[in-house]
Amino acid sequence: MIDFLRGQVAQLENEYVVLDVHGVGYRVFCPNPYYFAAKNDEPVTVYIHHHVREDAILLFGFATREEQKLFRKLIEVSGIGPRVALGILSGGSPSGVVTAIHQENINFLIKLPGIGRKTAQRMILDLKDKLDGMGEATLFDPIPDEIELMQEGNLGWPEAREGLKALGYTDAELDRVWQLMKDNVRPDEAVDSVMKKALKLLYAG
Incomplete structure (x- = not known):
């Protein structure tokens, strides 16, 4: 099995x-492919879940071990399934998803792609006691009270901006991009x- 590439x-x-x-060339499905494009042509490490089924062999890739581990718990x-789990990680950071499960925050979970109320309840029931040690905050994760901020209608842009600055983008570039995208960002978006x-x-220029 492939563990990373x-x-x-x-x-x-x-x-x-x-x-x-x-x-x-390995085709790797990712929660956020554009994260890897921001590495200025440097080699990147992608942590892999190697998924084998009767009609296909698929690779799912993640920027961190934490994402990889959470994906495996979700499926x-x-x-x-893998596609829904990938959508969950594209809509919420590992720490946000884990915190929501620990706090039994169904309102947060049903905002994630492909998750209805019954599935959210099943996530809590099945995973609440299996995620110890997961969900620690990283540079690209939301601040600890992300869920509360989202429920109050605040935007995720300030945290996203800090993560993008850490990747080397300038204030001018980020200000320009925000003007282009701000009308398409939901108040509760992760x-x-x-x-x-x-x-x-940014990648499109």
């Missing part, structure tokens, strides 16, 4: 990257989702 981003699409590893929940939209615009 390290190589150059050869192709970028909305749902996946093609990673060139010593001349072999253990009845009704959540930080990772806001970053994905911004990186797509």
